[in-house]
Amino acid sequence: MKIALKDMEHIRQIYRQSPFVLVHVFALSAVAIIILAYLTIKYDFPSLFNTILTAIIIIIIGHALRVFIIWRLNRYVVTNQRLLHYGQKGLFDQTVIETPHERVLNVSYHTEGIVSTIVGYGDVEVQVVGLVDPIILKNISTPMEIKDYLWEMHKRVAQDKNNSVYAQSDATHLQEQVGYSKSNSARNK
Numbered sequence: 285m286k287i288a289l290k291d292m293e294h295i296r297q298i299y300r301q302s303p304f305v306l307v308h309v310f311a312l313s314a315v316a317i318i319i320l321a322y323l324t325i326k327y328d329f330p331s332l333f334n335t336i337l338t339a340i341i342i343i344i345i346g347h348a349l350r351v352f353i354i355w356r357l358n359r360y361v362v363t364n365q366r367l368l369h370y371g372q373k374g375l376f377d378q379t380v381i382e383t384p385h386e387r388v389l390n391v392s393y394h395t396e397g398i399v400s401t402i403v404g405y406g407d408v409e410v411q412v413v414g415l416v417d418p419i420i421l422k423n424i425s426t427p428m429e430i431k432d433y434l435w436e437m438h439k440r441v442a443q444d445k446n447n448s449v450y451a452q453s454d455a456t457h458l459q460e461q462v463g464y465s466k467s468n469s470a471r472n473k
Contacts, residue, residue, distance in 0.1 A: 287361055287368070296437070299360040299430060301423040302405035306355055313348040317341050350375065360421045362437060367410065369419050385441035387413040391434045393427035410434060 287295065323329075324337045357372035367388070371379040388410055395406035406427035410419040424430060 289363065290365060293363050293365045295361060295363050297362040297433070299362070299421060299424050301355055301358060302403065302425045304399070304403050304405060305423045306352065309351050310348060313344050316344050320344075358422075360424070362434065364437075365441065367419065367434065367437075369421070381415075381419055383410075383412045383415070383419065385438045386445055388434070388438040389413055391431045391438070393431040395427065408434065 289295070320337050320341050324334055324341075329337070353375065354372045357370065357378070359370050361368040361370070366382050366384045368380065368382040371381070373379070390411040391408065392411075393406055393408045395401050400406055400423075405423050405425050408421040408424060408427045408431050410421070412419060421427075421430065
């Protein structure tokens with residue numbers, strides 16, 4: 285999927301959920317498929333029952349594929365100007381949330397459970413001005429580093445905005461000191 289970028293904007297990072305969140309889905313699917321395939325091959329069930337077991341195997345494979353596609357389509361994009369969350373809930377159900385870095389109020393992270401602590405994934409929560417609910421980067425690897433990175437992006441963009449406003453007001457002040465004003469430029473045209 286192509287990401288529409290604004291003028292002077294470029295992608296810094298793209299994050300996805302940790303692949304470890306897929307382990308339990310694929311493990312359970314594999315166990316179910318192995319058991320059903322074993323039952324189908326080992327026992328001589330009537331053809332209707334074998335057809336039902338084969339259909340269940342196909343449904344399990346389809347479900348695992350669907351989970352993988354949704355996992356792949358969910359992503360968090362950090363540009364030099366904003367944070368975007370492409371949230372995929374179903375194959376045809378997408379929500380996009382974006383916010384400029386300067387609207388970030390707070391960034392925190394949370395890990396829960398022994399597996400997420402050992403493997404090193406968790407949720408990063410980004411509080412944003414004007415949004416009731418925070419933007420949550422779910423189950424991403426190295427959440428502490430990403431939290432620090434997002435906060436640094438916020439500070440850098442906020443500082444750049446302040447410096448550019450200051451520089452612009454300085455330029456106007458200097459132009460007035462040398463006798464250049466809007467009325468002068470209008471007369472010269």
